Amino acid sequence: MLRSKNKNIVIGGGISGLCAAKTIQEMGQELLLLEQCPTLGGLTRTMEVGDFCFDYTGHFLHLSHYRTPAEIPFAGLNDDDWQQVSRRSCCFVAGKMIEAPIQYNIGQLPVGVYEEVVRSYKERPIFDESVPTTFLDFIIQGFGQYLADLFLIPQNEKTMAIPLERLSSKAVKRFFPPPVEELVRAGMIKNSSTAAEYNSTFWYPRIGGIGRLVNGLSTGLDGVHVRQPVTAIDLCAKTVQTKSGEIFPWDVLFPSMPLNTLCRISNDPDLRAAGEKLSHSSTISFNIGLNTPVKPEFEGIHWIYVPDRSIPFYRVGFYSNISKGTCTPGTSALYVEVGISSEDLLVPNIVRDLQPKVIAALEDLGWIDSRDISCLVVNIIEHAYVHFTEERDRLVEDILERLHRYCVHPIGRYGLWEYTGMEDALESSMATVREVLS
Ligand SMILES: Cc1cc2nc3c(=O)[nH]c(=O)nc-3n(C[C@H](O)[C@H](O)[C@H](O)COP(=O)(O)OP(=O)(O)OC[C@H]3O[C@@H](n4cnc5c(N)ncnc54)[C@H](O)[C@@H]3O)c2cc1C
DSSP: OBOOOOSEEEEOOBHHHHHHHHHHHHTTOOEEEEOSSSSSBGGGOEEEETTEEEESSOOOBOOSSSSSGGGSTTTOOOGGGEEEEEOOEEEEETTEEEESSGGGOGGGSOHHHHHHHHHHHHTOOOOOTTSOOBHHHHHHHHHOHHHIIIIIHHHHHHHHTSOGGGSBGGGOOTTSOOOOHHHHHHHTSTTOOOOOOSSOEEEEESBSOTHHHHHHHHTTOOSEEOSOOEEEEETTTTEEEETTSOEEEOSEEEEOSOHHHHHHTBSOHHHHHHHHTOOBEEEEEEEEEESSOOOGGGTTOOEEEOOOTTSSOSEEEEHHHHOTBTSOTTOEEEEEEEEEETTGGGSTTHHHHHHHHHHHHHHHHTSOOGGGEEEEEEEEESSOSBOOOTTHHHHHHHHHHHHHHTTBOOOHHHHTTOOOOHHHHHHHHHHHHHHHHO
16 A cells, blocks of 8 residues: 655654654654654653653653753753752672762772772873774773773673673763873772762653653654554665555655664665674663662662672662652662673573562662562663674764665664764754755
């Protein structure tokens, strides 16, 4: 069945797709948005389970272009509904909670560990910015071998599910506090307060979760079709086909679906071959509702990084320490993230096998009592962190250049194969649409 022609098609109803769609609508152009899931929001969805409110996994709105949520275009947000939170995150190292980022808080480490970290920092190899290095070299040269082995290597390898020597130093994004000597040395002074302001505040709704942003972006949007997975893209005919067999022609296509998947379902063999070479990690997020408050030692902590390789998860966060509006008084809500390779995600029963290990590890640490669990929801993020391998830049550049020839303009974190946050997704998708359509 061939539908009548739509000028612009957006694939995906996450925040990139929604923001692109709003921009198209504002420009008075025709719009069709195809989303595979029954609900909009992608990774920024929020779900309510009984009295608990869980994000897909913890999602906090860091703003740098906009001063407050109300300034975000198209979302119609009211600042009174949002709270600005001063971030408090910790690294669980040597049995102790050290304020994050650890590289600027070395003085909080236990004495013996502290001495080793400082000695190894002084002996670190010279950092030469002119020589391209791997992410691994960057870390060792920047902070010394001891801190690298203690935290920076295992934490990042657990999160991104890849050996760091396979990543280029371009994997270092603004989310990674850099080896600024002044900040590292300031943090070596014992009992110093956190030396650096790194992502120091974020916004979160007073009631409910980050899905409030999605609600705002999707309100008043026409031409949205959910439960419409795009399964094939014919670049020459300029059509997309959905699972139901419907075919939609486009003049301009704005896909926010992952770039490797887009290449795979295209009818261009070169693109399919290039897409095969893009790699990424997956994250399994365990959202847990407890019928007790968080333990007193976690009061005020928003999330904890866990580098220990014998523990399955890389991060544990406490929604209820961020917003009381995520559960009822006397209860608590948390999320636990496990990073795995995209290949391991295909292992049969992976979630069923992981879940008891995650709960057992939380109990062994004394962080929860499993008898207090009132609900548990597992979310699988197939594409979590894209891998900035040595060849990533060239591959992505070639793929995008080829797609642009067919009026396909990918958007969003996964469409552009980037490591970016929600605000970037909004900004860049809006900019792409304006540039292409004006
Ligand atoms: C573990 C983790 C934690 C994060 N925490 C934060 C945070 O605290 N703060 C922050 O700013 N950012 C955070 N991010 C980043 C943030 O999630 C992204 O920047 C943002 O969600 C990207 O939105 P998007 O619309 O580009 O992609 P997505 O949210 O992935 O949306 C893509 C949409 O496309 C749909 N889709 C895919 N394939 C098809 C298809 N074939 N047909 C139709 N539809 C399809 C999907 O269902 C989805 O709805 C985090 C990311 C991860 C992985």
